[in-house]
Amino acid sequence: MNSSIPPGAADEQLEKGALSTTDIVFFVLAGVAPMGVVVAVLSLSVALGNGPGVPGTYLIAGVVLALFAAGYVQMSRRITNTGGFYTYAREGLGKAAGGAAACLALVTYNAGTIGIFGSLAYFSDVVAGQFGLHLGWATWAVVALAAVAALSYFEVTLSAKALAVLLAAEVLVLLAFDVAVLVHNGFHGFSLSVFRPSVVFGGGFGISLMLAFGSFAGFEATALYGEEAKNPRRSVPRATYLALAAITIFYLLTMWAAITSYGFSNAKAAAQADPQNFMFKAMASMLSQGMADVMAVLVVTSLFAAFLAFHCNTARYQFALARAGLLPHWLTRTHPRYGSPVAASALQLLLVAVVTAAFGLAGKDPYLGMGVSLFGFGVLGIVVLQAIAAASIVGFFLRRREGEPVLLAIVAPVLGGLGLVVGLVYMISNYSVLAAGTVKQLDYLPWLLPIAAVLGAVAAVTRHRNESVRRDQNDAIAGA
Template sequence: MAQETDHSTELRHGVIGTVPLAFLVIAAAAPLGACAANIPLIIGLGNGIAAPMDFLFIGVLLILFAVGYTAMSSHVTNAGAFYTYISMGLGKRLGGAAGYLAVAAYNFLTLYTAAVGGYFGSDILNLELGIQVPWWIITIVLYLAVFLLGYFGIEGGTKFLMVCLVCEASILVVTDVSVLIQAGPAAYTLESFDPGVFFSGAPGLGIAFAFLCFIGFEATAIFGEEAKDPRKTVPRATFFAVIFVGVVYALTAWSVIAAMGGDEIVAMAQSDQAGNIFYTVVTTYLGPVAGHIFNFFFIMSAFACWLATHNMASRYLYAFGRAGMLPKALGRTHPKHKSPYIASIVQLVFGLAVVLICLVLGFDPYTQIGAIASAIAVVGIMTLELLVCASVIGYMRKHNSEEGYHYNVFTTTIAPLLALVGLCYIAFLVISNFALLTGLDNMVLNIVFACLMWIIGICGFIASVVKDKRGTLADPTTIEVDE
C-alpha cells in the first residue's frame, strides 16, 4: 500500500466556481482575438453584413448541444470529459478512440495558440515599442509563463484569465457603446438579420468562421473535478459561456458594420486591409490611445487563450494517464499544488518541439503553423461534439427511468438530435472549405490534414479494442471523482 501513495493522482477539488469556470472557457475562445480576426473573414468571404446572424445561428445550435451535454454532466464528474461521456453513452471502445482524439485535438489547439501568440507578440512589440524580437523567442518565453501558471494550480491561472477576460470584454463593450452613441441607433441596419442577406454570398463560409469563434466553450466538463458542486457548476458555466460569447460576438459584429457602413466594410473586408478593420473602428471611435490599448489587450487575449488551451490539453493527458491509456506517469499530480504537472511538462515539450522543428523548416508561424494546427484541431473537436450528441441520446435512453433522471424528450432526444444534424452540416462546411482554413493549395496535403484526426481516432479505436480483449481497457465509471 505504501507504494500506491508515493505519488498523488488527485486534482484539487472544489476550487472553481461557476463564474470563474465560465471565464476560463470563454478565455479559450479569445473574444477580442476572435472578433478582430474572424469578423472580417465572415464579412469578406462569407455572407457580408449577415455576420451577426451567423453568430446567433451558431449560438442557438450550441445551446441545443448544451441541453443534453449539461444534463449528462449533472451525473458525470471526470476530467476525461468527452472521453468519459462517449464511453458511457457509446461504449468503452468508442470512448477510448474519442479520448485519443481529444488528446490530439487539444494539443494541436495549443500548438496553434503558441505559434500565433508568438507571431502577434513579436509584431505588436515592434509596432508599439520599436523592439524587434523574433516570434519564436516570444513563443518560448510565453510558453514557459503558461506552464508556470498551470504548474502552480488552477486557481492562480483562473484568476489571471478572469483579469484578461475583463480587459477583453471592456474594450469590446466600450467600442460597441461608443459606436451606438456616435453613429446612432439608425446605423444599426436590420438587413443583417434579413434571411435574404443571410443566404447571400457564401453563407456556408460565414457559418464556418463563426463556429470557429466558439471553440473552447465545450471544455467546462474537463474541469469538473476541480469545480465547486460540479453537477451544478458545469451546466451553469456552459450555458453562461455560450450565451455570453454569442451575444458579444453578434453585438460586436453589428456595431462594426454600423461603424463603417455595409458597403464600405464589405469592400475593406475583401481587400488586403481586412485585418485592420477592428483596429480602424477602435481608433476612429475611441481615439489613437485606445488603439494602443487594443494592441496590448489583443496580446492578453492571445495569451489567455493559450493558457486555457494548455490547461485543457494537460488535463486530457492527465485523465488518459490515470486511466492507463497513456503512460501512468501522466496521471500524477503535484503533491502540494494538485496540478497535473507531469502532463503539463509533456504538453510544454510537445509544443516547443513542434514549434522549433517548424522554425528550422522555415514555416511561417501565422499562415502555416497556426492555420494548419487550428484547422486540424477544429476537425477533431467537431468530431467529438458529434459523438457526444449521439452519446447523450444513448446514455439518457439507458438511464432516464432511474431515480434522479426523468428528463423530458426535448432534453434526451430532440435537442441533441437537432444539434447533431446542425453540427454535421457545419462539419461538411469546414471539410469542404478546408483549403481556405489551412491556406494550402496542395490537395494531397489538405486531404491528409483533414483526415488526420479521424486517422488518430481509428488508431485509438484499434488500440482500445486490443486493450479491451486483454482486459486492460479502463472503465471511466470506475475512476469517476465526486466532490
Template sequence: MIESTISSSAAAARPGLRGSIGVTGIVFLVIAAAAPLTAVAGSLPVMIALGNGPGAPVTYLVVAVVLLVFSVGYATMSSSVTETGAFYAYVTKGLGRSPGLGAAALALLAYTTVQVAIYGLAASTTATVVARFGGPDLPWWVWAFVLMGIVALLGYRSIDLGTKVLGVLLLAEIALIVVLSGAVLLRGGAHGIDVSSFTPSAFFSGSPGIALMFAIGSFIGFEATAIYSDETKDPARTIPVATYTAVITIGVLYAVASWAVVLASGSGDVQAAARAHPADLTLTTASEYLGAVAADVMTVMLITSLFAALLAFHNAIARYTHALARGGFAPRRLAAVHPRHGSPHVGSLVQTVTALVLVAVFAMAGADPVLQLFTWMAGVATVAMLAVMVLTSLAIVVYFARSDGDRRLWHTKVAPVLGGLGLCVVTALVITNFTTLIGGSRILADVFLAMIACTFLTGTLLGRVSGRPARRGDSATSPPR
C-alpha cells in the same frame, strides 16, 4: 470518477485534482479559450471578407443556438459523468471504450493543434507589437518560447491561480470590446443603425459556409465547462449553469461586436472594406471611434487575449492526458497529481514539451507563423473538434436511451438529436470549405483530413486491442467495448 459526494477519506486514499472554482471561474476559462478580442480583431475581418459580409452577426447567433441546444444534453449528462476529459468520458459512457478513445485522440489533436496555432499567431503579434513600440526586433519563435515558459509555469500550478490570471485578462479585453461596440452604436455607425445583419438574406449572402467555419472556430474551448468537473465546488450545479452562461455570453458578445464593426463601415460597404483591410479593419474602427490611443491599447491587448487562450488550452490538454492515464490508456505517471497544487503537473510538463517540439519544427522549416502555422493548425483543430462534438451528441442520445436516471424528453432525446443534426450540417459545410480555410491547397487539405480520420481510427483501435480493465473508480472507462 470523483463524485461530488465523495468522502474526505476516499479522496485521501486516491488523490485527485483539486480546486475550488465556481461558475464564474469556469466561464472565464471557456471564454478565455475563445479569445474574444482575437476573434473580433483578428478573425472577424477575414470572416466578413471571405464569408457572408454583413451577415456575420447572425452567423454567430446561429452557431450559438446550435451549441446551446447541444448543451442541453451535454449539461444534463454532466450530472451522471463528472470525469475529467468531458467529451472523451461522455462518448465512452454512451458508446463504449473504443469510440471513447477515438474521441479522446481527436480531442487531443484538436486542442494540441489549436494551441500550436495560437502560439504562431501570438508570437507573430508580440514580435510586431514589441518592434512597433521600439523594442528588439526578434524572430517570432523567440517570443513563442517566452510565452511557452510563462504558460508552463502557470499550468503547473493550481487551477485557481490560472483562473485568477485569466479572469483579469478576460475582463480587460471584454471591456474594450464592449466600449468599442457602444461607441459605434451611440454614434450610429457610418450610415445609421440598421438590423439587416440579422436577416436570413444576410446569412445566406456570399459564402455562409465559410462564415460558419470561422464562427464555430471562435467557440473552440467550449468543452472546458466539463473538463474541470473534479476541480469545481459543486459539479452537478456548476457545470450546467457554466455551460449555458458561457455559450450565451460568447454568442451575444460576438454578435454585438460584429454588428458594430459592420455598422462602422456600413452594411453595404463592410465586405469591400474587410477585403481591403483584412488584418486591421477592427483596429481601424477602434481608431476612428475611440481614438489612436485606444487602437494601440487594443493592439497590445491582442497579446494578452492570445495568452489567455494559450493557458486555457494548456490546462485542457493536461487534464485530458490525466484522464487517459487514470483510465489506464496512457502511462500511469501522467495521472500524477501535485501534492501541493492539486494539479496534473506531469501532464502539464508533457504538454509543454509537445508544444515546444511542434513549434520548433515549424520554426526550423522556416514556416510563416500566421499563413502556415496558425492557418493550417486552426483548420485541423476546427474539423477535429466538430467530429468529437458530433460523436458526443450520439453518445448522449444512446446513454439516456439506456439509462433510467433522467426521463425528461427535451433534455435527453429531443435537444441532443437536434443539436447533433445541427452540428452535422455545420461539419459538412466546414469540410466543403476546408480547402479555403487552410490556404487553398487541395492536396494539403486531403492530407489533413486523412490525418484527422487516422487519428480517430488509431484511438478506436487502441480501445479494441487494449486489455486493460478500468481501474475502480474511473467510470469513464468502465463500459464494455
C-alpha cells in the same frame, strides 16, 4: 450520480473544490479569445463570407450549440470526470467509441494549442515591433512558454485569476467600442437587415458558418473541470450556459457594431480591401488611434489567455486518458500540494516546443505556416467531437434516463447534433480556406481524424479484451 472517477492513488486525483462557477467561466471565455476572434476572424468572415450577414451566422451557430449544450449539461449532472468527450462517448456509445474520442481529443486539442501558440508568438513580435522592441518571434515564444509553464504548475485557481484579469481588459475595450458605435449611429443605425435570410444565407455563408463554429471552439471545456469544481452538479451546468450565452451575445453585438461602423453596404468591401486592419480602423474612427493601439496589445494578451486555457484543457485530457490506461501511467502524476497535472502539463508544453522549433528550423512562418493551419485542424476536430458527444448523450439517456426531460436529454442533442454535422460538412468543404497556410502538406491534416479514431477504437477494445483475459486468469488461479 455516476461520477466515473476511478478510485486511483492520491497522485491520480486533481484538487477537489478549487474552482467556482465564475472560475470555470473565465477558463472558457479566455479560451475562445474574444479579442483575437474579433480582430482576426471577424474581418475574414466579412471579407470571404457573407459580409453583413455575419452577425446572423453567429446567431445560428449559437443556437445550434445551445441545443447541443442542453444535453451536454444533463450529462454533466450524471458524470463528473475530467475526461470530457472521451468519458461521454464511452458511457454513451461504448468502449470503442470512447477510445476513438480519446484519440481524437488528444490530437485535436494538442493541434489547437500549438496553433494558438504560433499565432501568439507571431503577433507578440509584430506588436512589440510597433513599439520599437525587435526581439524576434522565437524570443516571445520562449517567454510565453515559460509563463504558461509557471501558471499551470501552481494551483488551478492562479490560472483562473490570471485569465480573469486578461479577459476583463479585452472585454471592456470591445464593449467601449460597441457603446461608441451606438452613440455615434444610434439604435436606428443597427440595421436589422443583417438577420435577413437572403443576407445570412447569401454567397459565402459556408465560410462564415465555418468561422463561426471555430470562434466558439473551447466552450465545451466546462466539463473538463468537473473534478475540480466546488459543486460540479451545479457549477458545470451554470458555467456552460453562462459561457455560451456570453460568447453568443458578445460576438453578435460586437460584429453587428463593426458592420454598423462601416455601413451595411460598405462593410464587405472594406474588409476585402484591408482585412488585417478592418477592426483597428473601426476602433480608431469610433474612439481614437490610442485605443486602436491598446487593441493591438490586447490581441496579444487575448492569444496568451487562449493558449493558457487550451493548454490547461489539453493537459487535463492527457491526465484523464493516462488514468484510464490509454496513455502511459506516469502522466497521472499531480503536484502534491497544488493538485495540478504537472506531468501531463510538462509533456504538452514539450510537444508545443518541439513542433514550434521544427517549423522554425524549416523557416516557416509561425502564424501562416503553423498557427492558422493547426488551429483550423483543431477546430475541425472539436466539432467532430461535439457531434460524437451529441450522439453519445442521446445513446446514454435512451438507456439510462432517470427523470431527465426528454426535450433536454434527447430532442435537443439530436437537433444540435444534426446542426453540427451540417456545420462539419461546410468546414470540410472549406478547410483549404481555413487552413490557408504556406505549408501545403497541412491541407491533408483532416485525414488524421479518421485515422486517429480507428487507432483509438482499436486500442480501447484491445485493452478491454486484455483486461478481461487477466481477470479470467486471476479468477482461475483463485479458484484453484
